[in-house]
Amino acid sequence: MLELLGLSSLAERLYQAVLTDPARGVAALARDTGMTDQQIRSALDELADLALIRPSAHADGTLWPVSPAVGLSALLAAAEDEAAAKQRQIEATRTAIAALAAEHEEHRHHRAEAAIRLDSLDSVRGRLEELAANAVTECLSLNPGGAHRPDARAASAQLNEQALRRGVSIRAICRESFRNDPDTLAHARWLTDLGGQMRTVPIVPTPVVIVDRRVAIVPLDPADPRHGALEVTSPGMLAVACALFDQLWATATPFGSTVAVDEQGLTTAERTLLELAAAGHTDEAAGRKLGISARTVKRQMADLMARLNAESRFQAGVRAAHRGWL
Incomplete structure (x- = not known):
């Protein structure tokens, strides 16, 4: 004691x-x-x-x-003096960090008017860590795919916990298919247990991270994040990114909820698969967009054809359109 x-x-x-x-x-x-x-x-x-x-x-x-x-009161007074001195050192250090961060941020904005190129995956991760550490109101993200491995969760756990303790809202949108991946499912439970929110949609068009609606990180090549990203601060580009997130969030299914079916008895993922098939996507291409295998696409299409009593995909498309499924 x-x-x-x-x-x-x-x-x-x-x-x-x-x-x-x-x-x-x-x-x-x-x-x-x-x-x-x-x-x-x-x-x-x-x-x-x-x-x-x-x-x-x-x-x-x-x-x-x-x-x-x-005796003990004298020791306690000495401990209090030491703690007060330590606190003064902490406050001085915090002030120095804030000044250095402000200088760094000013230097970054002098380099570009609307976008800053982040040329490597390391620079992208480093900038995301800075933005998360300084977030004030919210962190929004679109996550097209890729399992959240335990090491990735461990790396971001502290920043997420600190942000949530500061009252920062964390909202993430993932593909519906993540429910089939144990690691990504574990990440969803971990995030929501901390107080974050996650919803799912059949297709996430591109990865995006938006912080406080004042800066967005978008990939140079959505198919390969190793190519780097752009840090966007232009009001017009931010408005587009925020509108995309808000629209998807409004129609997405909250994590933990039962996937809803519409008046035709279709889930959002099933309707999206029909739309992809009608647009001429192969099973492989549709699977990549939905985050599922071509084999799963074939199985789901077979089920939809049976429900439509169709013998071919063409016939299934015609009957789906006639029933108002498309």
Whole structure:
């Protein structure tokens, strides 16, 4: 209990024993406390260094405990002074960090008017970490695919927790197919348990991260994030990115909810698959957009054809259109 004041557990136990009966010698203290002679002598040295015992004024060669109201209060006052000095150092460091960050941000904005090119995956990740650490109101993201592995979750856990504790809203949109991936499903549970929100749609058109609706990170090549990204601050481009997110969020299915069906008995994913097939996408192409395998696409199309009582995909398209499914 008194470790904060610099007392070890043995010294604290001995101090309490000495306060109870100051006249006991080493042998009696060893018997009553269960400590060895060496432990007692070491603890006595510790108490003496902390000015919690002092030579007796009445018996030469003996020690007398200092009252807790005096000795411990003095140690507590010293600890408070040390903590106050440490807090002043922390505040000075925080001020220095804020000044350095502001200078860095000003330098970044001088380099470009509307967009800054982030040429590598490392620079993208580093900038996302900066933005997350300084987010004030919300972090929004569109996530087309890719499992959230345990190491990736661990890397972002602290920043997400800190942001949520500051009152920052975290909202993420993922593909419906993520429910089939254990790692990404674990990430969704982890995020929502922290207080974040996640919703799903059949197709996420492109990866985007939006912070406080004042900056967006968009990939140079949506198919390969290794090519880097653009940091966008142009009001017009931000308006487009935010509108895309808001539209998808309004129609997306909250994580943990049962996938809804419409008046025709179709899920959003099934209707999207029919639209892709009608547009001429192959099973492989449709699977890439939906985040599922070509085999799964074939199985789902077979089920839809059976429900439409169609013998071919062409016939299925005609009957789907006739029923208002398209």
